[in-house]
Amino acid sequence: MINIYTLSIAFSIIFLLVVIELVRRERLHERYSLLWIIFALIIVGLSVSRSLIENMAEFLGIKYAPSVLFLLGFLYLLIYSLHITTVLSRHADRIMRLAQEISLLQQKLESKGAQTDDVVR
Amino acid sequence: MNGLKILIIIPAYNEQACISRVINWVKAEIPCADILLVNDGSTDNTSSIARSHGVMVVDLPFNLGIGGAMQTGYLYAYRNGYDIAIQIDADGQHDPAFVHRLISPILKGEYDMTIGSRYLQASSYKSSASRRLGMLFFSFLVSLITGKRVTDTTSGFRAVNRRVIELFANQYPADYPEVDVLVRLHRNGFKFREIPVEMNSRQGGASSITPARSVYYMAKVSLALLVDLVRPR
Numbered sequence: 001m002i003n004i005y006t007l008s009i010a011f012s013i014i015f016l017l018v019v020i021e022l023v024r025r026e027r028l029h030e031r032y033s034l035l036w037i038i039f040a041l042i043i044v045g046l047s048v049s050r051s052l053i054e055n056m057a058e059f060l061g062i063k064y065a066p067s068v069l070f071l072l073g074f075l076y077l078l079i080y081s082l083h084i085t086t087v088l089s090r091h092a093d094r095i096m097r098l099a100q101e102i103s104l105l106q107q108k109l110e111s112k113g114a115q116t117d118d119v120v121r
Numbered sequence: 122m123n124g125l126k127i128l129i130i131i132p133a134y135n136e137q138a139c140i141s142r143v144i145n146w147v148k149a150e151i152p153c154a155d156i157l158l159v160n161d162g163s164t165d166n167t168s169s170i171a172r173s174h175g176v177m178v179v180d181l182p183f184n185l186g187i188g189g190a191m192q193t194g195y196l197y198a199y200r201n202g203y204d205i206a207i208q209i210d211a212d213g214q215h216d217p218a219f220v221h222r223l224i225s226p227i228l229k230g231e232y233d234m235t236i237g238s239r240y241l242q243a244s245s246y247k248s249s250a251s252r253r254l255g256m257l258f259f260s261f262l263v264s265l266i267t268g269k270r271v272t273d274t275t276s277g278f279r280a281v282n283r284r285v286i287e288l289f290a291n292q293y294p295a296d297y298p299e300v301d302v303l304v305r306l307h308r309n310g311f312k313f314r315e316i317p318v319e320m321n322s323r324q325g326g327a328s329s330i331t332p333a334r335s336v337y338y339m340a341k342v343s344l345a346l347l348v349d350l351v352r353p354r
């Protein structure tokens with residue numbers, strides 16, 4: 001029987017395997033995989049236990065229970081992309097500092113080189 | 122000048138049209154200072170022209186924007202023990218003859234930073250109505266926050282002492298730094314004042330200002346000022 005719950009279970013499990021495979025091949029750092037693994041596990045758990053999600057839907061006043069899955073997925077993506085932009089900002093700062101350091105080092109080398117050239121002449 | 126080490130920082134991005142004139146001008150007006158050109162990833166001959174004039178050149182591997190380029194200059198000044206750093210635009214807008222007036226209050230120890238203002242006195246400088254409006258807006262914001270009257274908040278013609286050099290080497294806003302820096306300095310207890318100067322229209326090359334960028338500029342700078350207010354000191 002194919003419905004939103006079985007689809008959700010199947011997708012989460014495949015997703016989980018892909019994440020683990022990426023980590024295994026060192027294409028994804030453990031640090032960033034952790035949130036994805038937790039996310040996949042939560043979705044698997046919710047999809048398996050229909051009563052849990054139906055109770056949540058009732059509690060939140062949501063008529064169509066699987067919407068809770070969409071809601072959680074959406075919120076998770078929102079939070080995760082915010083997390084990614086903080087990572088991006090930190091990397092941008094570091095890349096800028098590296099560029100500055102490299103150019104200053106290069107300048108230092110050049111001026112040293114010019115001095116030794118003078119001595120040789 | 123009193124045995125103090127003075128560095129003129131000229132950030133440049135594709136300024137081959139006027140860089141030669143600007144360097145000669147600075148050399149003639151302030152012979153006692155060292156000149157550092159920070160080439161912010163130019164794709165033209167800015168760097169080689171500057172080198173041919175015998176000034177120090179730092180070549181950034183790619184374009185960092187004005188904040189990142191200026192900070193490179195301040196890092197250099199900090200690590201090489203400069204007492205005073207002066208930033209001058211590479212497009213010939215700033216007349217180096219005014220540098221002496223800029224650094225005088227700093228030499229006396231009265232101020233940590235001085236800003237060359239084209240609006241403090243009646244000046245021949247012409248700017249568009251929309252630009253003028255933006256300037257007034259920033260003046261209002263900065264005055265509100267710092268309690269000081271600043272007429273030319275976006276002026277990039279500035280002189281700073283060693284303490285500010287150290288601060289800038291550690292933290293300097295990445296883009297549109299001029300207005301942001303005023304609030305940061307104020308929040309950190311530094312003293313600054315404006316000095317009236319004359320400015321020229323740019324002597325060549327192209328300005329980076331477009332209407333869309335102006336809107337982004339206003340929004341980004343306003344946000345940066347608000348963030349400065351809640352940022353830990």
